[in-house]
Amino acid sequence: MLAKLIIMKYDANQLKITEVQKSKIEEINFDNLVFGEIFTDHMFTCDYEDGTWKNPEIKPYGSIELDPSTKVFHYGQAVFEGMKAYKDDKDQIWLFRPQQNFERINKSGARLAMPEFPKEYFFKGLEELLKLDKEWIKKGFGNSLYIRPFVIATEECVSASPSTKYKFMIICSPAQAYYSGEVRVQFSEKYSRAANGGVGAAKAAGNYAAQFYPTNLAQEAGFQQIIWTDANTHEFLEEAGTMNIFFRIGDKLVTAPTSDRILDGVTRKSVIDLAKDMNIEVEIRRVKVAEIVDAARSGELKEIFGSGTATVINPIVGFGYKNEKFELPKLEDSYGKAFKDTLMKIQYNQAEDKYGWRYQVK
Amino acid sequence: MLAKLIIMKYDANQLKITEVQKSKIEEINFDNLVFGEIFTDHMFTCDYEDGTWKNPEIKPYGSIELDPSTKVFHYGQAVFEGMKAYKDDKDQIWLFRPQQNFERINKSGARLAMPEFPKEYFFKGLEELLKLDKEWIKKGFGNSLYIRPFVIATEECVSASPSTKYKFMIICSPAQAYYSGEVRVQFSEKYSRAANGGVGAAKAAGNYAAQFYPTNLAQEAGFQQIIWTDANTHEFLEEAGTMNIFFRIGDKLVTAPTSDRILDGVTRKSVIDLAKDMNIEVEIRRVKVAEIVDAARSGELKEIFGSGTATVINPIVGFGYKNEKFELPKLEDSYGKAFKDTLMKIQYNQAEDKYGWRYQVK
Known part of the structure; x- marks a missing residue:
């Protein structure tokens, strides 16, 4: 009975989705992307309040309003993850070991006295977001969609103690093969x-x-x-x-x-x-x-x-x-080159994945 | 000539002031304040962009709008100070060694690769804000107005490098004598x-x-x-x-x-x-x-x-x-009690200030 109650508490079907009226993708020059500056049409948000995560929602990407006393500004209570989505030649979408990122954001959060984020919302939010913004994931070796899940403390109070309120978000930014020079x-x-x-x-x-x-x-x-x-x-x-x-x-x-x-x-x-x-x-x-x-x-x-x-x-x-x-x-x-090659072929579904690292979004 | 140009660059007279139409002070129970939850009618804000601090402004206290990619959320580039304003029996307003806080916020900022905030704006912004919100500083030994200057990185980009944009703010919260129990x-x-x-x-x-x-x-x-x-x-x-x-x-x-x-x-x-x-x-x-x-x-x-x-x-x-x-x-x-007594008497203008620590806001 308890197990069932816990499952009901974080039911992925609670996710609310509001789509943009018009995509901005036509305005983007995908041949000239600066890392981390352009974001897709939608974002995932979820709020922690009164001891529980609530209101999981995908909605048009846009600003958030925060009081100047919001704790993240003062006490740096914030953690994040970095992930990527890849598209193969058949337009299938792949993630690389997303379970690792899910576990790590909660491990990071625990060290900063932040509440655990539910797996149900993490994966449902992430996958629905990627499906909605799938046109932003470009095919081609090296192209990807950089995914940034993050959590910020949102209680409006400047006393130096853990926040009672948080916001979990996922935003996505299209990325090209990253070459940072020598x-x-x-x-x-x-x-x-x-x-x-x-x-x-x-x-x-x-x-x-x-x-x-x-x-x-x-x-x-x-x-x-x-x-x-x-x-x-x-x-x-x-x-x-x-x-x-x-x-x-x-x-x-x-x-x-x-x-x-x-x-x-x-x-x-x-x-x-x-x-x-x-x-x-x-x-x-x-x-x-x-x-x-x-x-x-x-x-x-x-x-x-x-x-x-x-x-x-x-x-x-x-x-x-x-x-x-x-x-x-x-x-x-070069070992580095060999690892990069092997990893990317796995990530782009161009090689066998004997480790089970690939995760299809469908 | 150079000196003059520098002074002109950060001219305290550039401060723009917009007052609230109606103060919310009547709604506040000053006998039952929780530390850091209530804020005064106004706040000071100033933006850093294109290599310079601009738009110093006092305006009604209220939310700020930020893009989810804003760097402070992801990389914690943020510093702050804590100060207090005191009111004596003649309704005069006093700060305690504010020059120290001004210097320290810039020292903190430098360590986090943030630009130096100009002294002219710091003191002008702080003092005009305190004068505007002076009713929020209550007389009586132990009462004070807690002052929170802070700076946050505001560039909208998730690449892990110092922000090119910042927001400096001062917000104020009325405080009673702080007793945290044993x-x-x-x-x-x-x-x-x-x-x-x-x-x-x-x-x-x-x-x-x-x-x-x-x-x-x-x-x-x-x-x-x-x-x-x-x-x-x-x-x-x-x-x-x-x-x-x-x-x-x-x-x-x-x-x-x-x-x-x-x-x-x-x-x-x-x-x-x-x-x-x-x-x-x-x-x-x-x-x-x-x-x-x-x-x-x-x-x-x-x-x-x-x-x-x-x-x-x-x-x-x-x-x-x-x-x-x-x-x-x-x-x-107790030494602690003696220090607290002496310090508070200096802070509240009840004792001689041979050190020159008190700073009058007028």
Whole structure:
């Protein structure tokens, strides 16, 4: 009886859908998209109030009205996810391991004292939204629809305590193959992204703002991104803020273990699985800065690449540490390229999916 | 010539003021205020766009409209301040060291890659707002108007980079003498507030959300707040998240030095100045958990109190550490009480202000 009551509480059929009168898709130049600036016709919203999620709704994309005292503005109680939808040659729509994103947004939320979002609403809202905006998902290898689920604290009160009200939303932005130019990274020596016992493992909004200033400094020094080191000693390489990081030393891959400081990336764990199947040895262990610098000097360091939803695999062509700059060799047999290829073929339904990672929206 | 141009750029006379047609003050029960829920008739807003702050404006308090892609929702790029206005028996309005808050909001903003807010707009906006809403500042020791300046990133784009647009606002909430009941604190053993090289010294929105979940756990264990320890060893006591912390061992006060993890509190530095004048020895140094536990056991630990804008001085009656609970003695000659008394008399224009801390709004 209890089980039934719980199911009834979050009945996906409660979803209310209001369509736009006229799509704005004709106004969009899909050959010239800047990442994250254009959004589709509709959005999904759902409110938490009086201890429950209510009013799941898909409606025309548009502004929300908030009181200036709304808690998200003052206390940063906000978490998000990044996902992508892909269209294959038969106009079928695919997601990549969406269950992982669903679980992670609730894990992030729990660390920020936010209520769990129901699975029924997450998947129903997401899938109906994608079906409604399916024309926005363009075919072609590299094209996708970037999906941004997020939750913000909406109680109107400036006392520093967890909000009693929240808004869960999903917005979608069409994206082309992401090429960010040649990426060189700086190993952080002074600034940090996360503390032991902090919120680094959560996709918490505040983690990102904290990286902007040090990243500006790195960019002034000629790098595009930072690889964060542990806050305590700055001797161990952790992650890049929007990507997990892999190092190839000889023919072996090395990446840091996840922890309460490091995000448990969906692409990261997929790469680790693929590597095993490709008979590539992967060591998941703390990675010393000194080890990577030594390997770069000796020529043993073959590749560094980042993994993340936005770029899938992002090759890194060089790095800087303590006023020294290192360039990486150009490889014929790049692991990064092989992983990217394999992952994208799975994502676009062009290859067998023996892992069951693909999820069809229909 | 350059100086003149700079002054012209941020000319306080540009402030536009639109008054409410009818004040809502009659609807408010000033004898029963919950902290941070009621706001005055007006608010100050100012926008950053195209590399400059523009449109400083005081207008009726009300909602703002934001696109769901607005960066503050996703990346937590937001900072704030807490200040109070006091009214003396002659209806004169006073602030306490407002220059400190002005400097600190810009220091916080710089750490989050946000543009500096001009002093001309800060003080003009704040003072005109207080004059317009002066009826909301009630006389009487303990009554005040809590002032919340804050800045949020307003660019409409979900790429993880510093916003190109911001909104600076000041909102005000009438407050009574703050009594939070008996406060017992837990010394943190696992969770952390800030990392070396992180944003702990900034009043960054995300720092607060990060504390909610551990604070919930502490509350379930019978404590009201947490005293955060260093993320590295958890051996040193740092601050309480909304308060700096002082320990009285024998007749000596001890407090942690500010750092990139610890907020440079205005009340904290005022207490340190007052202590010197009262011939109370203050040691500003790292404070070991073990030292405080030992002092509590031996009876040498006389007092713990927090300092912050909201409560001025908040006495702490007990603490917990590793399943042990300690109660503090009730003192006749409490330092905390003496500081609170002295500070409030200065704030309410009831005592000489030899430090020049009071600032009249006229």
